[in-house]
Amino acid sequence: MSQSVKRVCNLCEAMCGLTIEMNGDQAMTIRGNKDDVFSQGAFCPKSQGLRDLWQDPDRLRGPLKKVNGQFQPIAWEKAFQEIADKINQLQKDHGRAAIATYAGNPNTHNFGNLILLPLFLRGIRSPNKFSATSVDQLPHMLVSYLMFGHQLLLPIADVDHTRYMLMFGANPAVSNGSLLSSAGLATRLKAIQHRGGKVVLFDPRYTETASLVTEHYFIKPGTDAFLLAGLVKLIFDRKLVKPGRLSSMLKGLVQLEPLFTDIDLDQVSAVTGVKREVIEQVATDLETHEPALCYGRMGVSTQAYGAVCQWLINLINILRGNFDRTGGVLFTKPAFDVVDLANRMGSRGSFRRRKSRVHQLPEFGGEMPVSTLADEILTPGEGQIKALITIAGNPVLTTPNGRKLEKALEQLELQVAIDFYQNETSSRADYILPPTTSLEHSHYDLIFNALASRNIVRYSPSVVPAPKDSYEDWEIMLELWARIGYKDSLIDRSKKLLVKKSMQALGMERLVDLGLRLGPYRKTGLTLHKLKKMPDGIDLGPLKPSLPERLYTKDKRIDLCPQPLLEAWQIFRSDPAWKQPQGMDSGEFLLIGRRNLKSNNSWMHNLPSLARSKNQCYLIMNKQDAASCRIEDGSQVQVSSPVGTIALPVMLSERIMPGVVSIPHGWGHNRGPSRLTLASQSPGVSLNDIMDDRQVDRFSGNAILNGQRVRVSALSQ
Numbered sequence: 001m002s003q004s005v006k007r008v009c010n011l012c013e014a015m016c017g018l019t020i021e022m023n024g025d026q027a028m029t030i031r032g033n034k035d036d037v038f039s040q041g042a043f044c045p046k047s048q049g050l051r052d053l054w055q056d057p058d059r060l061r062g063p064l065k066k067v068n069g070q071f072q073p074i075a076w077e078k079a080f081q082e083i084a085d086k087i088n089q090l091q092k093d094h095g096r097a098a099i100a101t102y103a104g105n106p107n108t109h110n111f112g113n114l115i116l117l118p119l120f121l122r123g124i125r126s127p128n129k130f131s132a133t134s135v136d137q138l139p140h141m142l143v144s145y146l147m148f149g150h151q152l153l154l155p156i157a158d159v160d161h162t163r164y165m166l167m168f169g170a171n172p173a174v175s176n177g178s179l180l181s182s183a184g185l186a187t188r189l190k191a192i193q194h195r196g197g198k199v200v201l202f203d204p205r206y207t208e209t210a211s212l213v214t215e216h217y218f219i220k221p222g223t224d225a226f227l228l229a230g231l232v233k234l235i236f237d238r239k240l241v242k243p244g245r246l247s248s249m250l251k252g253l254v255q256l257e258p259l260f261t262d263i264d265l266d267q268v269s270a271v272t273g274v275k276r277e278v279i280e281q282v283a284t285d286l287e288t289h290e291p292a293l294c295y296g297r298m299g300v301s302t303q304a305y306g307a308v309c310q311w312l313i314n315l316i317n318i319l320r321g322n323f324d325r326t327g328g329v330l331f332t333k334p335a336f337d338v339v340d341l342a343n344r345m346g347s348r349g350s351f352r353r354r355k356s357r358v359h360q361l362p363e364f365g366g367e368m369p370v371s372t373l374a375d376e377i378l379t380p381g382e383g384q385i386k387a388l389i390t391i392a393g394n395p396v397l398t399t400p401n402g403r404k405l406e407k408a409l410e411q412l413e414l415q416v417a418i419d420f421y422q423n424e425t426s427s428r429a430d431y432i433l434p435p436t437t438s439l440e441h442s443h444y445d446l447i448f449n450a451l452a453s454r455n456i457v458r459y460s461p462s463v464v465p466a467p468k469d470s471y472e473d474w475e476i477m478l479e480l481w482a483r484i485g486y487k488d489s490l491i492d493r494s495k496k497l498l499v500k501k502s503m504q505a506l507g508m509e510r511l512v513d514l515g516l517r518l519g520p521y522r523k524t525g526l527t528l529h530k531l532k533k534m535p536d537g538i539d540l541g542p543l544k545p546s547l548p549e550r551l552y553t554k555d556k557r558i559d560l561c562p563q564p565l566l567e568a569w570q571i572f573r574s575d576p577a578w579k580q581p582q583g584m585d586s587g588e589f590l591l592i593g594r595r596n597l598k599s600n601n602s603w604m605h606n607l608p609s610l611a612r613s614k615n616q617c618y619l620i621m622n623k624q625d626a627a628s629c630r631i632e633d634g635s636q637v638q639v640s641s642p643v644g645t646i647a648l649p650v651m652l653s654e655r656i657m658p659g660v661v662s663i664p665h666g667w668g669h670n671r672g673p674s675r676l677t678l679a680s681q682s683p684g685v686s687l688n689d690i691m692d693d694r695q696v697d698r699f700s701g702n703a704i705l706n707g708q709r710v711r712v713s714a715l716s717q
């Protein structure tokens with residue numbers, strides 16, 4: 001029996017269309033779908049992980065409960081009830097804040113999770129909500145909230161029509177694009193150059209992407225805000241401010257210019273390590289290339305002035321008239337408009353509504369920065385966290401100071417993991433509730449369609465049947481939600497039961513259908529039924545100008561100078577580096593991160609098609625630096641920070657800026673009673689064991705993961 005299914009890969013943000021062929025029960029071939037309206041055959045080796053994940057013998061297939069330190073199977077119903085009883089008891093005894101939640105990255109790739117998670121979190125009603133957002137894209141969302149009135153309204157690079165792409169701290173040749181869903185992005189970057197355009201990249205490492213672009217420049221980690229400020233200054237000084245049709249939609253332009261008058265380009269050059277001529281050339285490029293765009297991702301989001309960086313990037317696009325313009329950056333018009341739906345539900349965003357208890361970090365979007373999670377568990381007092389529920393997240397490996405978090409977890413009265421792996425975080429839980437995997441349920445890209453370089457819509461059916469007695473993530477959350485609520489009356493309980501039953505009867509797909517029927521393409525008669533008949537998807541056209549209608553600010557104008565960003569600017573301008581760039585002692589380096597091609601954060605290292613025999617977790621160091629520190633290629637080195645020390649092999653290279661070292665995150669599969677047979681054979685070490693959790697962008701609360709200082713020394717064997 002052979003069967004072929006077309007399906008969008010949900011393992012990263014690129015959304016490649018795949019053709020999956022089943023031959024019998026187990027044999028499965030996965031290829032790119034050439035007819036896909038978006039990806040036209042593009043795909044990457046990681047796609048094979050879909051099959052491996054489904055077949056992985058280590059993957060949990062039923063719920064587990066820890067009894068006397070050992071996991072034992074437990075029936076679903078019993079697990080749900082025991083967990084809910086404990087949550088209710090803890091909230092009754094210690095208040096709502098006693099229960100914390102951490103939602104990891106895969107939630108954004110799963111439409112059931114995206115729909116159910118808000119309901120689940122509302123049921124828990126705890127201020128202690130955390131997610132991977134604050135180790136990632138929080139600055140992007142915060143700046144969108146402050147300037148455009150909605151945290152989900154992110155400007156998207158129109159890579160297919162631009163003539164000039166200025167890129168900071170992104171490595172799409174490995175990541176396949178982020179906050180820029182664009183299957184086959186590497187080819188699209190090449191295409192810009194084939195049409196006579198230019199791609200310029202700033203990155204402290206000569207990355208896989210660097211070899212695809214027209215020009216690459218090293219920049220000292222954590223200093224992009226200085227460079228971007230210098231560029232804005234040049235735009236003003238050279239009278240290049242030409243917002244075009246946006247002029248009438250801008251607020252705060254007059255206030256803006258004086259901020260940049262006394263920026264000194266020689267200082268900028270000294271701090272960033274970028275030659276003054278290069279900065280001036282980029283300004284000239286922005287003048288002579290039209291349309292042009294500026295894009296900055298992880299490297300400039302997770303650094304000291306992440307929010308300032310994203311603000312300045314928006315300013316560069318707006319001031320040059322490349323905002324809301326074909327070939328510049330634009331807002332999308334997704335078939336299921338999550339941005340508008342969130343608005344209708346009253347959640348455009350929020351900022352500083354409260355502060356975290358221990359470190360007074362700001363709330364954003366109802367969440368607290370995850371860098372403070374461990375201290376919120378460890379610090380006694382009212383509001384202390386007593387229980388943690390992780391939903392598709394592995395914070396022991398993915399959040400700063402993982403060792404501290406690991407210790408904190410031991411102190412909890414309840415830990416629950418909704419995860420199909422027994423890994424570094426979930427192995428410490430009292431209960432693990434494993435959901436079905438991707439291929440066992442249908443798929444729709446609620447978030448990434450709204451972040452794509454073209455408006456498209458596709459539906460993906462399930463490929464293999466879900467086993468009997470299995471639950472999808474959303475069903476697990478729904479079951480728990482229905483039982484949580486220590487103050488619930490009998491009437492509340494029965495109402496919840498009713499909601500649960502009707503959601504189960506409806507299913508998540510019906511909600512997607514409703515979203516499509518109410519969405520911006522309703523007049524074309526778009527329904528899920530219609531979409532299902534188009535297995536290659538429907539192309540809804542290129543991104544188009546949509547302002548001022550698409551803005552969510554009250555006055556329908558873009559706020560160029562929101563008050564909170566002016567405060568962030570003041571903090572930035574008082575950085576002592578403006579006067580005197582900080583020196584480094586010998587043996588001291590600035591640490592940056594790195595992603596691995598056949599991996600995703602911490603969780604694909606147990607999949608045979610992706611696991612590599614060669615160790616991926618090594619330090620990259622510049623050859624000159626190595627010579628002065630007497631470090632040999634391939635030797636073991638020790639890397640220390642104020643919070644920890646790790647040891648790993650070193651690879652010497654000329655492709656990294658002197659004074660900078662790079663380590664990938666998501667490794668360290670040699671701790672805890674995990675069940676990751678393959679991953680534990682090539683465990684690596686965890687970068688986040690040495691990431692200092694106290695280093696956060698104090699303005700936004702986002703973690704600083706790039707540019708922390710570390711000491712590197714040779715380890716005698």
Ligand SMILES: Nc1nc2c(c(=O)[nH]1)N[C@H]1C(S)=C(S)[C@@H](COP(=O)(O)OP(=O)(O)OC[C@H]3O[C@@H](n4cnc5c(=O)[nH]c(N)nc54)[C@H](O)[C@@H]3O)O[C@H]1N2
Binds near residue numbers: 104392394423438602
């Ligand atoms: N130092 C440093 N740290 C970083 C980064 C960095 O660059 N440097 N990057 C940061 C970024 S950008 C991110 S997004 C975070 C990611 O941080 P996390 O989201 O915490 O980590 P992941 O490794 O993505 O973990 C995903 C977990 O979800 C499980 N999982 C996968 N799919 C599903 C599913 O469908 N349902 C359920 N229930 N579980 C599932 C996996 O088994 C795994 O345990 O890491 C951050 N951490």
Ligand SMILES: Nc1nc2c(c(=O)[nH]1)N[C@H]1C(S)=C(S)[C@@H](COP(=O)(O)OP(=O)(O)OC[C@H]3O[C@@H](n4cnc5c(=O)[nH]c(N)nc54)[C@H](O)[C@@H]3O)O[C@H]1N2
Binds near residue numbers: 012168169303593600
């Ligand atoms: N294969 C693979 N794909 C992935 C992931 C993965 O783990 N593996 N993770 C996914 C996730 S969750 C995300 S968020 C995206 C991230 O997508 P990207 O942002 O494209 O990926 P990163 O590799 O984090 O790129 C950050 C780049 O910033 C550089 N950098 C570090 N510090 C600085 C700095 O101070 N200034 C500048 N200018 N650059 C700096 C780094 O050298 C790195 O090349 O990738 C996604 N896709």
Ligand code: SF4
Binds near residue numbers: 014016046
């Ligand atoms: S690039 Fe991303 S979406 Fe495309 S096949 Fe690879 S993992 Fe899947």
Ligand SMILES: [Mo]
Binds near residue numbers: 136
């Ligand atoms: Mo991420």
